[in-house]
Amino acid sequence: MCPDTVDSHRTSTEGETSDSMQVSVVIPAYNERGNLEDLLTEIADVFEADEMARYTPYEVVIVDDGSTDGTRQQLRDLIEEHSSLRVVFLTRNFGQSAALAAGIDNSLGKYIITMDADLQNDPADVPRLLAKLRKGYDCVSGWRRDRDDPLSKTIPSKIQTYLATLTGPNIHDFGCTLKAYRGDTLRSIDIYGEGHRYIPAKLHNKGYRITELEVNHRPREHGETKYGFQRLIRGFVDLLFHIFWNRYSTRPLHILGGLGVLMVCTGGLIGAHAVVSKYAFGTELLPRTPRLILTVALILFGFQMLMFGLLTETLVKLYYEDNDSKGYRVQQTISANESDRPVLTIGDSR
Numbered sequence: 001m002c003p004d005t006v007d008s009h010r011t012s013t014e015g016e017t018s019d020s021m022q023v024s025v026v027i028p029a030y031n032e033r034g035n036l037e038d039l040l041t042e043i044a045d046v047f048e049a050d051e052m053a054r055y056t057p058y059e060v061v062i063v064d065d066g067s068t069d070g071t072r073q074q075l076r077d078l079i080e081e082h083s084s085l086r087v088v089f090l091t092r093n094f095g096q097s098a099a100l101a102a103g104i105d106n107s108l109g110k111y112i113i114t115m116d117a118d119l120q121n122d123p124a125d126v127p128r129l130l131a132k133l134r135k136g137y138d139c140v141s142g143w144r145r146d147r148d149d150p151l152s153k154t155i156p157s158k159i160q161t162y163l164a165t166l167t168g169p170n171i172h173d174f175g176c177t178l179k180a181y182r183g184d185t186l187r188s189i190d191i192y193g194e195g196h197r198y199i200p201a202k203l204h205n206k207g208y209r210i211t212e213l214e215v216n217h218r219p220r221e222h223g224e225t226k227y228g229f230q231r232l233i234r235g236f237v238d239l240l241f242h243i244f245w246n247r248y249s250t251r252p253l254h255i256l257g258g259l260g261v262l263m264v265c266t267g268g269l270i271g272a273h274a275v276v277s278k279y280a281f282g283t284e285l286l287p288r289t290p291r292l293i294l295t296v297a298l299i300l301f302g303f304q305m306l307m308f309g310l311l312t313e314t315l316v317k318l319y320y321e322d323n324d325s326k327g328y329r330v331q332q333t334i335s336a337n338e339s340d341r342p343v344l345t346i347g348d349s350r
Helices: 036-047 050-055 071-078 096-107 123-133 150-168 195-207 229-248 251-281 286-322
Strands: 004-007 023-029 058-064 085-089 111-114 139-143 179-182 210-214
Touching: 023 036, 023 096, 036 050, 036 058, 036 071, 036 123, 050 123, 058 071, 071 085, 085 229, 096 111, 096 195, 111 123, 111 150, 123 139, 123 179, 123 210, 139 195, 150 195, 150 229, 179 195, 195 210, 195 229, 229 251
Parallel strands: 023 058, 023 111, 058 085, 139 210
Antiparallel strands: 004 085, 111 179, 139 179
8 A cells, every 4th residue: 555654743752652542533534625624623622621631642643545636735734733643645545445444554542533534523422432432342333313414325325234234233324434443453353445334344243342322423514525326336245245254254165055055956856847747747848948958057056156165165264274363252261260361362253
């Protein structure tokens, strides 16, 4: 990805580590020149409140995803005014998921807040998200219950959210970028494609605790929405992948082999019926040629699905063996001599 990073942490935060940094606010931005200054001011006002003292020091990590409207120069100017600002410039427009991943990789916080740069997410919700997170959750997802968007965005989003519940977590709004995470939790997963929508699904697959909280949603006042039909299609394809991955990533033979057996059996039954009709009742097979073709196709494709299932099952086993990965994640262990002893090794569910 080759990002360039401009960091405003000079003498005040020099040598600061992820252990001392409390909160990282990660914001992907693409052509948002009209929104960034107000957004940074609102975030600063939130963290200057007395109730947020426990969450300082904090940082704001803005990732410029190849903007062409002057956003880059504006960020270079703003970094001189905001000591908490860290800016990552990507070499071109990689997409929201890649920009979000770059921001997370360059963040230092114990807690991570993600939000959009268009001012539709309200920074005033951040304290409530963090308070909820500290009650033992690993992810608190924002729920835009009263969403202020046109139908062209809300209807496809509702359809995707309904289908996304098949990936595991029972939340109402997968598409809301405003979320709070524990830093080590979010850094334990990879984000790619259009996968930023399905971060809760990835975390659920690893056994992390996920909840949601109603958040304010404001109308866009500056710039243009990046949401379009093409993005909807990409998101839907990614959704299908995540449904498959969360359910069958460690046992692909169950789905592929099951489909293969079903196809072979169906083709066998159709073929057996044709044979009985021919030799027991003297029925001519020539008028039923399409059915015979279907029989052969089902049996051939069925065997192919079985072979694919066996191959993918073998690859999965080799992956876990070679990478010393586990199909589970341990929360803690307890013995008669040591209660609540810390876990030294955590098996990742991938």
